[in-house]
Each structure stands twice: as structure tokens, then as C-alpha cells.
Amino acid sequence: MKYYYPTNTLVTAPEIIFFWVARMIMAGYEYRGEKPFSDVYFTGIVRDKQGRKMSKSLGNSPDLLGLIDQYGADAVRFGIMIASPAGNDLLFDESSLEQGRNFNNKLWNALKLLKMWDARQADLGTDLKNDFAINWFENRLNTVKAEVETLMLQFRLSEALKIIYSLVWDDFCSWYLEWIKPGFEQPMDTAVYKRTVVYFEELMQLLHPFVPFITEEIYHLLNEQKDDLCVKQNQPIQSVNAEITAAGELLKNVISALRDARNKNQLKPKETIKLHIQAENISSYQAIEKILAKQVNAEETKFTTEPIANSIVVAIEKDKFFIETEKVLDATTLRAELLKDLEYQTKFLQSVTIKLSNERFVQNAKPDVVEFERKKQADAVARIKTIEESLANLN
């Protein structure tokens, strides 16, 4: 008793606060002269899609065991936790379980991809210390590990799950794996592969408390393991490099914008481009240039101080990108696209300007809300300028 009492946490539904919680506390003080536990966490009330409390009489309680058989325990645990903010009510819907199942399959597919690379390893001599993708993911991993630690201390479990989900689905699968992917039928560098396996293992560890079964399974499929994930101790959290984090954000934004521009101009993925970058701060692109070029299929990237004629222009914040392509740009289509965009941006600017000239709004709204509107206005002005420049360029 002396070792285990007081216990740490009591997790309970709010309905029994008087039946149980209060009386346990009273008993603890009366008979041990000490509190029985340090923290009490009250779960939210589970409701159906229509917001009604789940009850036998309403017949809106799902068959839990049936759902576990259908989706698996991990998907059920995931579905419940993803839908429950701390202390608030949980609106249960089977779509959360589908999301859980999809997440399982996402992890499984990532595993299969790694296994494919495993078979194609070769020592290509990559310097891991200077590899952007490796460094960037290490940063993201440690950032999220620190955030999770804070959230768990505050009993914000479902928010913790959400950021881990995003780290896995977006950062790891959508970005990192893409950036380290070897070319078609090319070998995968052993050092990069081994490090990737380490990252995947860390992700499994981060996820394990939430979805224990699939994470233990994947852990053992990644490598011959001497231990079990269940009792593996967490790695200490490393410090985070803010510059690398910022560079990663920039890289993601630029890739997305340029890909979008390629699509809008009907450029097929196989078609290469020449990329010209007019940047305020060239050094911000040094680390990410190589990956950027590969991801937008640019055969070369150059830095420029002048706009490039006959190109597709993309503006991101204060930087401009000029996409030069062999494909004959259909000037008519381009112009039509630009004019459509111009019309939209002009209308948008109008509505923001009207809002900002409304004295009552400016006086009564919170300062950061007003500031946000002003930024929207400034961005719209900049975009319109770029479009007008592009139109001029076409001639």
C-alpha cells in the first residue's frame, strides 16, 4: 500500500461525481489521513450524431463488440479519442472508426513502401548531417514530442492524438517519404533507409498508447527487434532548430503553390520546367533548393532579380516564381485564367476594403481581428499587382 497509495489518476464520468469521487475522497482522508489520488479526470458525455445522450431506452448505443470485430480494437480506440475534446461531449459517429481504419491502412502502406526500399539498398554515401529532409523530420519529430508531453500533462489526450496523426499522415507520409524517395528503379541509400526506419519506430512509439496493436506489429515488421514496443522506453526529446522548421514550412508552401500552378496550366507531371526564383532572401532557399527542384520536376533552378518573360508567374508572400516551360503556353488560356483570377481578387479586395472602412467594425472588433483583415487587404493588393505584371508579360 505504501508504495502505491496515493494513486495517481482517477478517470471517471461526471455523473458519478457524488456517488463515487466524493465518497472516495472522504474515505481516503478518514482512513489513510491522505488523499486517495492526485488527479481526477472527468470524461465527456457520449452522444449520438444528433446530440442526444446515449441510452438503452433511446436505442442509440452502438454495439461496441460488433464494432471491434468489424474495425479492430485500434480503430475503435482511435475513433473514440479523435472525437473527444477534454471535458466536452463526444459526438460519436461511425465515420470516426472509418477514419481509424484508414489511418491503419496508411501506416500499413508506409510499411510496405519501406520494405520495398529495404530490398533496394545501396551505400550511396549520403551525409546525413547535412541532408535537409533528414534534419527537417528530426526537428518535426522532436517538436511534436514536446507538444505531446505538454498536452498529456494537461489531460488533453485527443489533441495529442491529433497532432501525432498530422505528423504521421502529413509530415512523414506526404512530405518526408516523398523527399527521400529514390528515382524510378534507383537504389535507396542505406544510411537514409536506416534513419527512416528509426523515425518510423519513433512514430510507432508515440502512437503506441493510443493504438497499441498495430504499432507493436509494425515495430516488429520494421526490423528484427530484441525488445517489445509495449515496454520500450521513450527517447529523450532533442532540441529544435527554428531555422530548419521555418525552411520546411517554406518548402511545403512553395511546392504546393508550384504544383497547383503546373496543374492549372495543364502541365503533365512528366514535363520538366525551368524554375526562376526572385527571392527577398536567397539564403532561405539554399537548403531546400535541391528538394524543391525535384518535387516540381524542374531540370534547373536559377535565381533572378528580374521578371522572366513568357512564364507562368506564382507569387508567395514576397517571393516570385517564374515557371519556364517548353510547352507552348496557350496565351489565350493563360490570359483567361489570369483575368478570372484578377476579377476574383478585385472583388475580394473590395469586400475587405468595405469592411475596413466601416468605422463601427474597426472600433468594436478585437485588434488582432482588424489586423488580420488589414493583412488580407495587403495580400490581395500584392496578388493583383503580380497578376497585372503577368498579364503585361504575356504580351
Next chain:
Amino acid sequence: MELSKNYIPTDVEIKWNAHWIEKGYFNSKPDDREPYTVVIPPPNVTGVLHMGHCLNNSIQDILVRRARMMGKNACWVPGTDHASIATEAKVVAMLRERGIAKSSLTRDEFLSYAWEWKEKYGGIILQQLRKLGCSLDWDRTSFTMDPDYYQSVIKVFNDLFAKGHIYRGKRMINWDVRAKTALSDEEVIYKEVQSKLYYIRYRIDTGSESHHEFITIATVRPETIMGDTAICVNPNDDRFKHLHGKFAFVPLINRRIPIIPDEYVEIDFGTGALKVTPAHDINDYQLGQKYQLEIIDTMNDDGTMSEAAQIFIGEDRFDVRKNIIPALEAAGNLVKIEDYTNQVGYSERTDAVVESRLSLQWWVSMKAISEPALKAVMDDEINFHPTKFKNLYRHWMENIKDWCISRQLWWGHRIPAYYLEDGSFVVAHSLDEAFEKFKIQKLLWKILSKMKIA
């Protein structure tokens, strides 16, 4: 190695559950590490996995698994609650299916059936939690009626009784006619109901055959009039000043009851005259104490009218409510009927309409024992997440009433009170100790009476 196209959970889950348990990963023994202990809110032994269990236990498992990976000695203790009312109901149903009535069994016979049910069907919920992946220390699985728990309960009862915090008393309680037991205030759920308000006139005893006078009361429970032992009016109400100290007759049974002036009655509420039924309403009971009124309990444990009701004996209270109206009408006592919305209490377990009844039960006096518990939470010795529950907790603790701990059931911890034929009792840990206590009591009486003579 060939991986399947999609992830298939079933076999994976069975495999790892078996492996983790075989390795003893969830077991805990004290060692040098910092402990992280969680005690499961024990689900009812009758329980089957539902959403609430899922949410609650997923959260606990997340916390425990994480602690285990952070160098802590994680110990999550499983167990089930014997759930007196719920389990007794299940066992009675099982017996009914076999054609056995509970009333034909002794306590011991019933209990052996109950244990049989428990061994066979009880605790399925724990298997289901295992399926969910809960990392519970299965070696520590407890049941609230295990011998050591049982002994603790008896010990605490004796201790609180000796300290004067437990007492036996006749008080108004919430009675569940279906489960046939007392319920605590927390087990009563109030719902808004469309009722009817019945205006009934009682004939005044004027002492004269020719002079007829009536006083009218209003009630939503006409079936209780057979328990009336007084009518109350406000002392300043001019309409009734001439009736102070006079008597009226209860319709249909013609019991002669006094008309008593008391401030409790409001002049402008209802008819201004209140029928007083001390055995069936808490406020009436208090008036009854004040004026030394007779207490007539017209209801049986199962909600049917008792012998004391004189009429409609053995009939269900709600049938009587319906059938008494034509009788009152025929007797000339029914004045009118109105629609009326009121709050009615229902048993949380059986959904039966709760009856307020006078009953001899065991109580825990809560005031003293609640003080350190209130302080601990308000001072953040114990943290509530989210903090909004602190207010709810404080409000309840500051208005705490004594707790009715006795239930008229067989399945559960038996109250350790031992009775002699004359009704006197001692509270003890065992039959042997009870004998000893009685002996001492007898000896003391002998000595005291000898002293009196001397």
C-alpha cells in the same frame, strides 16, 4: 516476406495480447521506480461493454501505457462491482426462468444461486476490456465481495458506528417498489410529468345532522388519503378561522382528523388547506412530529395498499389512483380535476416511481467526514480536470445530507448488526464478538440494577 494488401486486425490483436500477458508486462510489483497507479472505476459485474466503458478505459490505458514507457512502474488495477440492485435483479430473473420464486428461498439458498450466476456470467466485461487492449494487471483482479474487501467493509462500518458517524434511524427515504429497497438521493432521477390535480372535499364534524360543511384540499395522489391524520390551514386565513380545533372526516373511511393551524401552509397556494399524511411525505412527516400526529402507513413494500388503508387493500397504487375517483364522486367528495405539471422522482435503476416513505434504515452522518474532502479539492490538493467540476462538487458538499446506506437486498455486504429477540442490537465484526458484547451489556445491566437497589 509477403505483407497483406490491407492491414487485418483480428489475428494481430489476439497475438499481441497473448504475448504481452505471457511476458507479464502489465504486472506490477513495488521497486525503485516511481509508481504510476490507476484504480479502475469498477464496472458492474453484470456489465457488458458500452460506449462509456470504451471511452473511460481507452483514456486510462493511454495514460498507463505512456507512463510505462516513461520509466514509471505502471500499475492499473482491475476489478468489478457486485452491483447489489442490478445483480439481484438478474438472479431473480434467472430463477424465474427456472420456475423458482425468490420468496420460496432462504437467504443462503438465494446467495448460492447468486454466486453461481456470478461465476458463470459475471465479469464478461473484463474479457471485453482485454479485447480492447487494456493493459490491466490481471493478477490483481478484484471483486467487491472478495473476502478481504468484505472484511474491510465490516471493519469500517464498526469503526464509523463506534465514532458515532453511523446511526440507525427512522426517516423519510426514497423507496423503490420494484427493487423493494431504499435508494439514496443520488439514485433518484426527477422528470417533468403531466399529472392531474384532484380537488377533494372533507366533511366537517359540525355535531349536527342538518348542518353540512366541507373543507377542500387538492392532491395529485388521491390514493394516499387513507393515510391522512390531519388537515392543516394557515392561522391567518380568514376562510378557516372558525375551523381551528375542529375535526373533519376522511372520505370513504370516515377517519376523524383534526384541523390544525400552522404557518407552513400558504394562504394563496392551492385551496389553502393541506392534507397531512406523515407516512408518505417528508413535509407532512415533519408536521406530524410537531403535532404528535398518528403515522399510518397505507402502502406495502411493493406499492400496493396495505391493511392500514382499509379499502382497495392489495391493489397497486396507480390502479387505486384511477379507481378511487369514481368512488369519491359517488360519495359526493369530488369537487373538480385539473391538469397539472410536476416533478416526479424515478429510480435510476428500475425506473419505478419513487415513493417517499418513513422507514427504519442505517445512515452515515456526512457533515464531519466531508470537511477534509471538500478542503482537499478547493485547495487543489486533488486536481479536477476540467476545473469547472470544482463548483459542482463544492455545492454538493456544502449542502450534504446524511447518506442512507442500507438496502433491503440479500446480495451485498450484510450490515454487521446482531439482534436479540427483544429488538436490541449490537454492531460487531463477527457473531462471536456480538455474543461477547451482549454478555458485557447484560453484566452491566446487572451491576447497574444492583446499584439502584443498593
